[in-house]
Amino acid sequence: MPAAVRKLSAAILAGSCLVGSCLVAGHALAAPATRAPETRALVVGINAYTELKPLKGAKADANDIADALGRLGVPTTKLLDGQATRKAILGTLDRMVAEAKSGDTIVFTYAGHGGVEKGRDPSIEALDQTILLGGFTALKPGNGERIIDDEIYERELVASKKGVRLVFVFDSCHSGTMYRSIDPRAGEESLRSQIFDIVGGDALGPIRTHAPGPPPDGVFHYAAGQDSERVPEIVTPALGYRGAFSIAFAEALRGGADRDRDGWITHGELQEYLLPRTRALADGRQNPNFAPDGFRGTRLFQTSRGAEQPDQPATVRLRVIGMAADAAAELAGRLRGVTLVGQPDQPADLVWDAGKREAVSAGGDVVATGIGPDRLDGLAEKWQALVRLKAHKTSLVMRALPDDRARKAGETVGLAVEGVNGGSLTILNLAGDGTVNFLYPRYPGEEKAVAGEYRNLDFSKAIPPFGADHIIALSSTALPKALHERLKALDDRRLAGAAVDAVLGVLANDPKARIGVQIVVAKPQ
Structure with missing residues (x-):
């Protein structure tokens, strides 16, 4: 564990004066003005x-973060595509560190x-991580x-010695694995990792x-993921292709992370x-990594008080395969809030395979099976509801136990909900076709306060119809009796x-309420 970060404060540099001024030859000499700490940023995409x-x-991520900064x-230098050379990045970073004073902050983000690659000195480090x-x-x-x-660490040592704070944000990954495979019907996967070999000598000294x-x-x-994880680019209805971690970081800077509304974002709040x-x-494919622990x-970051307003709901973009174009257009026209995507290279939030009667998400999960055209309305409504829900900045950490892999028929799914505020906890599920399941609290004795973490290793089992369930948790100050009655009616x-809408109603009226979403994917075998 590193030593505590020094708390830097400006000192009055007025010789041996013990107050704000001193006398020189009978005249009052004012103390030099205190210099406020400065923040500068280098943003790369x-x-x-x-x-x-x-x-x-990646470029859209960089533009979004630069806008938020x-x-x-915060004065920001932005390097995109061909501008982002090794010389330009390291030169800019070195210049910022050299010019910074004790107490200043430098932010470096990379998408x-x-x-x-193999470590240059395997006796010290087996693998080197690279951008x-x-x-x-x-x-x-x-x-x-x-x-x-x-090379990054060398610059960290220089900055630390000067008392300059460095904040690194990496939306990239290495050659790890993913718990769930990506269905090719979702389109070509876009991953921010590459396996490579250095051939014919290394240009680096x-x-x-x-x-x-x-x-x-x-x-x-x-960092966007653990060292063992691959980081995918996601598709959102409003933003198109993006990095989930970069979206979250930009939202955090705009006020989303300032939980106590004191105008500052701390390491813990981030x-x-x-x-x-x-x-x-x-959808649970990434687990960000942070350091240090303390x-x-x-x-x-100093920010304006109050969180960013939620994004406006967007229509769901649907691609249909296995059906004639005119029939697909007619079908989409009957679905409220749905836009038909015709070209394979256009991003789609959902892909419906008419022949197999399956729906695939943009992230590559089979989210509904055995779903015919008569049930697409429920699926589309569910996806629109998830867009509204996620716009409200989910803040409960939820995990499928023991991990996020797809479950086979009959397998048990555990559930953990972290950060419950000590009041009431409500849990519901949206099945693949949009069916509502009110899960907790349903039985006598369950309506009790939950503090810290809810944990159930035998929460549910994978049963038909297979696809993707989205489990929603709501932590509220008081028992939301009206919500529970509503959920029983919708069950x-x-x-x-x-x-x-009922969940968001509680969220709007309870400043301390928090929500979370956890996907659970199940398949026949």
């Missing part, structure tokens, strides 16, 4: 790659490909267009290797916002929109 697979949402009055820039190629000199984690460990004092790391929000947006009260009916 790369879609275009010379040799690696292009990305679709700009609203906080693009990441990778791992891969647009001009990267396997051969020299292009293989020099990458930055090794040890000697780089000092550092043993893995916590960051130096005053350095904070925020973690508490980014983890559930990223998991909800990515110093949760450290203030990082086992395909009225997902009405159920979510």
Whole structure:
């Protein structure tokens, strides 16, 4: 554990004066004005790659984060695609560190490909983590267009020694795995990781290797996923292709993370916002990684009081396969709030396979099986309801236990809900076709206060109809009796929109209420 981050305060530099002024030759000499700490940022986003697979949402992530920083009055240097060379990135970062004074903050955000390679000194570190820039190629000199984690660490040491705070935000990943495979009907997957080999010599010179460990004092790391995870680009109805972690970070800067509304975002508040929000947006495929473990009260960003207003609901984009174009258009025309997507390269929120009677999400999960055209209305209503729900910035951390993998028929699913506020906990489920299931509290004795964590290792089992259930948890100050009566009336009916509206009604009237969403995917075998 690193030593505590120094609390820096301005000192009055007036010689030996003990008050705000001193006398020199009979005249009053005013003390120099106190310099307020400054924050500057370097924001990088790369879609275009010379040799690696292009990305679709990294530039949009960078633009969104730069906009959010700009609203906080943070001077920002933005490097996109071909501008984001190794020389430009490291040169800008070095200049910012050199010019910064003790107490200043430098923010560096990166959206693009990441990778791992064999450690330069395996006796110290088996693997090096890297960020891969647009001009990267396997051969020299292009293989020099990458930055090794040890090079970042060297700059962290310099900044820490000066008393300059560094905040790193990485929306990239390495060559890990995912719990659930991506159905190809969702379209070509876009992952922010690449496996690569250096061929014909390395254009980078000697780089000092550092043993893995916590960051130096005053350095904070925020990463989109664990080292063992791959980070997918997601498709949202309002924003198109994006990184879930970048969306959450930009929302956090706009006020979403300022939970106590004191005008400051702390290290702890960022973690508490980014983890559930990223998991909800990515349907549980990502688990952000933060360091250091402590110093949760450290203030990082000054923001305006009050959270960002929720996004406006958007229509659901539907692609139909296995059906004639005119029939698909007629079908979509009967579905309220649905726009038909015709071209394969256009993003779709849902893909319905008419031949197999299955629906696939943009994230690549089979979310409904055995669903014919007569039941698509319930599925579409559920997806619109989820858009409204997620717009309200989910803040409860929910997990399927023991992990997020797809369940086979008959397998048990456990559930954990973290951060319950000590009041009432309500849990409901939206099945793949939009059917509402009121789950908790349903029985005598369950209507009791829950503090900290709700945990049930035998919460439910995977049974037909298979697909994706979305479990919704609501933590409220008092027992929401009217909501429970409403959910009982909606139980086992395909009225997902009405159920979510009832939940959001409690959220609107209870400032301390919090919500969370957890996807559970089940398949026949």
